[in-house]
Amino acid sequence: MDYISTRGKVGNIGFIDAFMMGLGNDGGLLVPNEIPVISTETLQQWEQLSYQELVMAIFSYYTNGEIPEEDLKQMVEASYSTFRHDEVTPVRKLYEGTYLLELFHGPTFAFKDIALQFMGQLYSYVATKYNKKIHILGATSGDTGASAIEGVRGKEGIKICILHPHGKVSKVQELQMTTVQDDNVLNLSVDGNFDDCQRMIKELFADLDFKSANQLAAINSINFVRIMAQTVYYFYAYFRVKQETSVERVNFSVPTGNFGDIFAGYLAKRMGLPINKLILATNENNILERFVQEGVYMPGEFCSTYSPSMDIQVASNFERYLYYVLNEDAAQVRKLMEHFKTEGEIVLPPELLSKVQADFSAHGVMGQECLDTISDYKTKADYLLDPHTACGVAAVEKCAGTGEVTVSLATAHPAKFDEAIRLCGIEQQFPEQIAILFNKQQRQKRIDAELSVVADELVKFYNS
Incomplete structure (x- = not known):
């Protein structure tokens, strides 16, 4: 398998080169040149695998044998040895027909750990094997930053800089990033929102001279390895639910803002996992809900x-996703993305919208509905949902059909979002790893949302 760009001007590169490139050099996103399809017989063989064994099985389709099996196994074992649950991503029944896939048992209590613990190991492997200096650059709306930092802090040959929107992440998310004292970590607190941070990251990666001179590497979900790693838990959850219910097809409800987590589910479905419906759960920033419902x-x-x-x-x-909706027509993707850059919108014709609606349903969860869902499930199921997970559960109620079985992704521990939990009149006890953060010294630099300012800070940091 080789990797190509959604915009058609990067092609036939290997797994490690794709991992290191991150964002395609033509501004597109890298995808496999062919999605592997897993046979029914192989799926049946995978049902009894441990999470780590399943990682190895799925990764074997994507890594092209570029990493010796024993080396890959060591990275996988090291990645998931940091998790607090033996199953890594356990599944539990919330109520009849609805299950939660708990993705928050990693070191930073968020689903991002599942991919980023592995990516940290892989970056360290590449740095050591190829004697490379790796400068990771990422943006976060809260969870990616802490998970990415935890994955590479203190590692030889690696520096990491994370941009986060000042005052627009939860206090625990901020503390998880900014109380890390390792010298290979820089936190930039940006006076703007996440979209500002993400835009500047993409612009810096698109500047090929700057990217090369500063040896930039991507940790955000623009990096396909993030998607690849997240695909695994869809398979794992399906097998666990099938064993309990004997159901052949399940829905997945996915809280998502950047379309990465739910795209991993789409990839799993394209690989042959019997997914009935992908339910896209979002909040007031509901651009994706409108896309699914109206094609805009x-x-x-x-x-x-x-x-x-x-x-x-x-x-x-x-x-x-647009690349696959357009039947892998890179020229058409390039045209539409240029139109989006200049006009600020993409509108799909009815025949393509019908394809989207065959893949997804969607529900945007407004603020009070989110809080009400947290309160309701604490009362009737004695389960405390974080606000993102609550959006996923609320979307199940709106989008799942009668008699269907749905797995809703529990993407974070509620302790990370105590601001919302307290508004529900609920007091929670923090895990020790989170409680101690409030007594630690913070280290971050507040900056304007200006590309030149970010670039200057990076050059100073990477060359220090």
Whole structure:
């Protein structure tokens, strides 16, 4: 398998080169030149695999044998040894017909750990094996930053800089990033929103001279390895639910702002996993809901919400999905993305909208509905949902059909979003790893949302 760009001007590169390139050098996103299709017989063989064994099985289709099996196994084992649950991503029944896939048992209590613990190991492997200096640059709406930093802090040959929107992440998310004292970590607190941070990241990666001179590497979901790693837990959850219910097809409800997590589910479905329906759950920043329902992709007014990790208007992984909706026509993708850049919208014709609606349903969860869902499930199921997970559960109620079985992704531990939990009149006890953050010294630099300012800070940091 080789990797190509959604815009058609990067092609036939290997797995490690694709990992290191991150964003395609033509401004597009990298995808496999062919999605592997897993046979029914192989799926049956995978049902009894542990999470780590399943990672190895799925990765084998994407890594092209570029990493010796024993080396890959060591990275996988090291990645998931940091998780607090033996199953890594356990599945639990919430109520009849609805299950939660708990993705928050990693070191930073968020689903991003599942991919980023592995990516940290892989970056370290590449740095050591190829004697490379790696300078990771990323933007976060809250969880990616902490997970990425945790994955590479203190690692030889690697520096990481994370941009986050000042005052627009939860306090715990901020503390998880900014209390890390390792010298290879820089946090830039940007006076803007996440879309500003993400836009500047993409512009810096698109400046090929700057990217090469500063040896930039991507940690955001523009990097296909993020998507590849997240695909695994869809398979794992399906097998667990099938064993309990004997159902052949399931829905997945996915809280998403950047379209990465739900695109991983789409990829799993294209690989042959028997997914019935992908339910896209979002919040007031509901550009993706409108896209699914009307075929219009157009950013609206940015809103700060109780689910800040989804406070995103421009979803970076949207282009990957658009590529497949357009039957892998890179020239058409390039044309539409240029139109979006100049006109600020993409409108699909009815025949393509019908394809989208065959893949997804969607529900935008407003603030009070989010809080009500948290309160309701604490009362009737004695389960405390974080606000993002609550959006996913609320979307199940709106979009799942009678008699269907749905797995809703629990994307973060509620302790990360105590601001919303307290508004529900609920007091929670923080895990020790989070409670101790409030007594640690913070280290971050506040800057304007200006590309030149970010570039200057990066050059100083990477050359220090």
